Amino acid sequence: MASRRVFTPMLALPLSSSYYCGCAVGVGFPPAGIRVSxxxxxxxxxxxxxxxxxxxxxxxxxxxxxxxxxxxxxxxxxxxxxxxxxxxxxxxxxxxxxxxxxxxxxxxxxxxxxxxxxxxxxxxxxxxxxxxxxxxxxxxxxxxxxxxxxxxxxxxxxxxxxxxxxxxxxxxxxxxxxxxxxxxxxxCGVGVVITHDETVRLVKTALEEEDLKSLKVSWMKNPNMMLGKMKRVPGLQWADINVVKSTLEELVPPMIKDVVIEETGSKTKHKDPVAGTSNTTGAAATIRKCPRNENWKLIANGLTRSKISDLPSCKEGTKVYVIGWAHRVRHQSRISFVELRDGSGFIQVVFEGATEPFHRETSLAIRATLKYEPKAKVDLQPPYELHVEEYAIIGNSDGSIENIITAESSPDKLLDDRHLVVRGTYGSTTLKVRHEVLRAFREYFWSLDMSEVTPPTLVNTQCEGGSTLFDVMYYGKNAYLTQSSQLYLETCTSALGDVYCILPSYRAEKSKTRRHLSEYTHLEAEYAVCNYEDLLSHLEDLLVEVFNRVIKRVGHLVAFMNPGELVDASADPCDPKSWKFAPKKPFKRLRYGDAIKFCNENGIINPETNAPFQFGEDITDQPERAMVEKIGEIVFMTHFPAVMKSFYMSRDEHDPTLTESVDILVPGVGEIVGGSMRMWDYDELLQAYQREGLDPSTYYWYTDQRKFGSTPHGGFGLGVERFLVWLLNLGSVREACLFPRYMGRCEP
Incomplete structure (x- = not known):
């Protein structure tokens, strides 16, 4: 509720059992699909x-x-x-x-x-x-x-x-x-240094002493078994474990490539039996291999590629052709299990017979038979399996994928490798829900015949205060990255009626809290003709309708991310009535003055003064969240003092020291929406410029809206990332966007 505050929301996953922050973001790296702290x-x-x-x-x-x-x-x-x-x-x-x-x-x-x-x-x-x-x-x-x-x-x-x-x-x-x-x-190995070359030499020597059949069996079952064995090799106890692991991944596959694993009692062979020859023992039989084609383009065999999300609608026994990435991999000597991901969903794939080991994130082309298997239903997987008839590797995944993101990856490491993190179960699910949220907002506006416009993001004026502007040189002149598109949206109302935009906004706030970004997705709307009650009614309708649309489409994804809000674990997640936190009209209303009183009566003090709140003080993030948690429902906080708010907000006709303003506060996050009625009187706006020390000539285009036929109008701004933090119970707005930008980070 800070004045002129960013409408930025804040990027989770089950939390790590380790105290240290990290955990692979569901990328399918060990432990695959785990939710990032x-x-x-x-x-x-x-x-x-x-x-x-x-x-x-x-x-x-x-x-x-x-x-x-x-x-x-x-x-x-x-x-x-x-x-x-x-x-x-x-x-x-x-x-x-x-x-x-x-x-x-x-x-x-x-x-x-x-x-x-x-x-x-x-x-x-x-x-x-x-x-x-x-x-x-x-x-x-x-x-x-x-x-x-x-x-x-x-x-x-x-x-x-x-x-x-x-x-x-x-x-x-x-x-x-x-x-x-x-x-x-x-x-304890104090002073012992094992060089990279020495590590490679020791690993190579140890592998040369291995029985190739046993090596292949253990490698196919779990490569980490060999890693544990190497730790017991004299000289390798203090070696860099990452060097040992990468050396194994480089040396082992070529060593076991041509080794054929036989049934118990048979001898290891380095070549497949020649067709037509018989085994003299009569007892040894080679393990059959899962059919693999070197040319992935031949796998389809006349079939059209199917999306994983479409497979549950197919009949059991249907032959299908899919392409996807190995999200999780479990190789055994006679069978392999792969959780396949194609962007539309996940499904378990069964490779019957021996397969040459491949790593997670390997891209695969697969022709298979669809089979119903209730035990396969886990998390986002449907109760179906694909049993492979033939497969091909399209693109190998380098063995280093296992070490890029680990349980001890630092916060910076996770953000540096965000392009891989978003492949994970939680990262990809968040982005899918984000897509549906934006779709639902647009559909709601379309249902009201509102027009989407695209105001500029390079501007020469300020909207929310000069202290948080990003300066840029624009052909020798000073310009700024926009803090809000509101002023430009207002210019469209007399031409198009009710309008909205969904664009980036920028705030140069030196803050690293869970609720703030320097660049965030700002959904803004302006209503050409309305009063204060109309504006509040529009906001209630918006949140209720968008929530319902999202839940009906991807409630199962919301349940995966935020299961605690379901009324019952067995409830239908795609029914809005199944959710405890579903918005319900009318929203509770709380005037700013009453909010100050509520905080003081409930022991919520001002952290800046370590004392009870005084009228006119900003209720900042922490006490704001504490207040809404005690209230326990969505709140309209209204009628902020004019000195706390932006120059363009209209005054309350009963008390000109207050504004016709509103913040929407939600449990767990705090503010996700800020809005107000706009000044529509020409002389009143000129006085506001003077109070703020703004040059009216710079805002001539905005002032003209009042000069040439004005009407009472209002609007709001919503931080999409904060909305997602609330909807999915995310830990930070950084989880809710693709590549977060905040103080100190502008990469990748």
Whole structure:
């Protein structure tokens, strides 16, 4: 509800069981389809805004900007929500574990103090922070904890393997604080360096001693079995695990390519039996291979390509031709299971017979028979399977795909590789629902015969205040990226009637909260002739109708992302009545003055002053969310003081110090819509320019709307990303867009 605030909403996935933020965003990388931690997606690029001094922690990213003067006083001075934010941003905990730990102020104090005692700075390597948190969690003896931490700080323990060994070593020491340093360093690999070339040599030597048949069986079953075996090879204990893994992926496939796996009792053969020859033992029979064609264009065999989403409407036994990506892969010696993804949906594919191993994200062409299988129904998969008749690999996926995104991927890493993250179950589902949301908004406006227009995004005027403008040089002149298309939309009402636009807006706010982006999708509408009550009625109709349209089309996707809002787990997710948070008219109304009173009566204080709210103060993000959570339903917050709002908002006829304005607040997010009636009197608008210190000549085109036949009119702006955060229970607006832009990030 901040004045002239961005209508930006804030990019989840089940949360990681690991405390550290990360978790592959459902990309099908290990663990496939896992939901990314909300903190990970929040994704601060660094700790540059976290400053330590001798006895204080200053955390300007939190909703309160005050400095905590003493760590011992934190639990008196900091709310659980603020402590949770500190733990997420400083230590890197995910949302759930940060919230859990924030209920234990003494533990929070100890953890932050431990990090400070090790001189961790914003520039310290993330790997070092992960190792220190592991030590803090598992080593109970404080002297032992500090002992191991010093080795990490001095880079003498430089890998998770060494730290794990160190934790085991000191944990085995009983009834003494003393540590045998020489034995500790020997058993924990201190000072041991295994070069890349040495690692490759040791892996190659170990593989040469392997039985090829056993190697192929274990590799096809689970490549990580060999990785575990390599860890036990003398000399590889302290090697970089990523180098070991990539070396295996490079060397093993060529070694086992021509190996034929036989039934028990037969000998390994390096070539298939020649047709027509008999096996002299009469007992050995080769495992049949799943038919593979080297030319993927021949797989169709006259069939038209089907989309996975269309398969449930086909009869069982139908032969189909599909193309997709291997989302999850499980190879066994005689059968393989692949969860296939083609953008329209997911389905399990069964490869009967041996297949040459391929990695996740390999693109495949498959001709198969559709079979009904209730056990196949998992998450977004239908109760059907495809049993392969013939397949081909279109594009191989490099083995490095397994290491790009892991459970310990940093927030920055997840955003750097967002192009891969969005392939995941949760990432792709979010984007699909986003598409349906935009479609539903447009359909609603079309049903009212409203016209879509496309105002410019390069402008020479301000709409919401100069402090958040992005400046650009436009052929030698100053210009700005638009904060809102509202003023331009108003110029169209006298020509087209009711109008709307869905375009990017930009705010140069130095904020990294879960609700703010520097570039966001701004849905705006202007009604050519209306009064204040008409405007509120339009907003109620809009939210109810759009929600219903989205649920009827993709309620199953919303249920996948936000199952807690279903009235019952067995309820039909595509029925709007099945949802607890479905918008219901009329929305509760709360005037700004009454909101101030509500906060003060319910112990919601102003975090900027650490005191009760006074009339005229902005109810910022944190108290706003606390207020709407207590109310427990969608709220129209109305009649803000004029001094808090933009110059173009019309005044309340009964109290000119107030505006005919409205914010829509929803539980879990806060503000998602801001709107108002617009000044339509010529002289009143000129006075507003003067109060704001604006040059009327720059706005001549806007003023002319009042000069040449004005009418009472109003409109609103809605942040699409915030709407999605509410609808899908996302942790941040960064989850709700393709490539988020915020302070410090403008890539990829």
């Amino acid at each position: 909300r903190t990970a997606v929040l994704g601060l690029t660094s700790w540059k805004h976290l400053c330590y001094d001798n006895n204080s922690i200053h955390h300007p990213i939190l909703s309160s900007s005050r400095t905590f003067v003493n760590l011992a006083d934190r639990k008196k001075m900091t709310s659980p929500e603020e402590m949770s934010e500190s733990l997420k941003l400083i230590v890197g905990l995910d949302d759930k574990n940060a919230k859990d730990l924030s209920t234990k102020p003494e533990r929070v104090e100890d953890l932050l103090g431990f990090f400070k005692s090790q001189d961790i700075t914003p520039e310290s390597p993330r790997e070092q922070k992960v190792m220190l948190f592991n030590i803090w969690t598992k080593v109970k003896n404080l002297n032992h904890r500090d002992f191991v931490a010093r080795y990490v700080k001095n880079m003498k323990l430089d890998s998770t393997q060494k730290v794990d060994a160190a934790i085991r070593f000191v944990s085995a020491i009983k009834n003494t604080d003393a540590v045998d340093t020489e034995k500790f360093e020997k058993e």
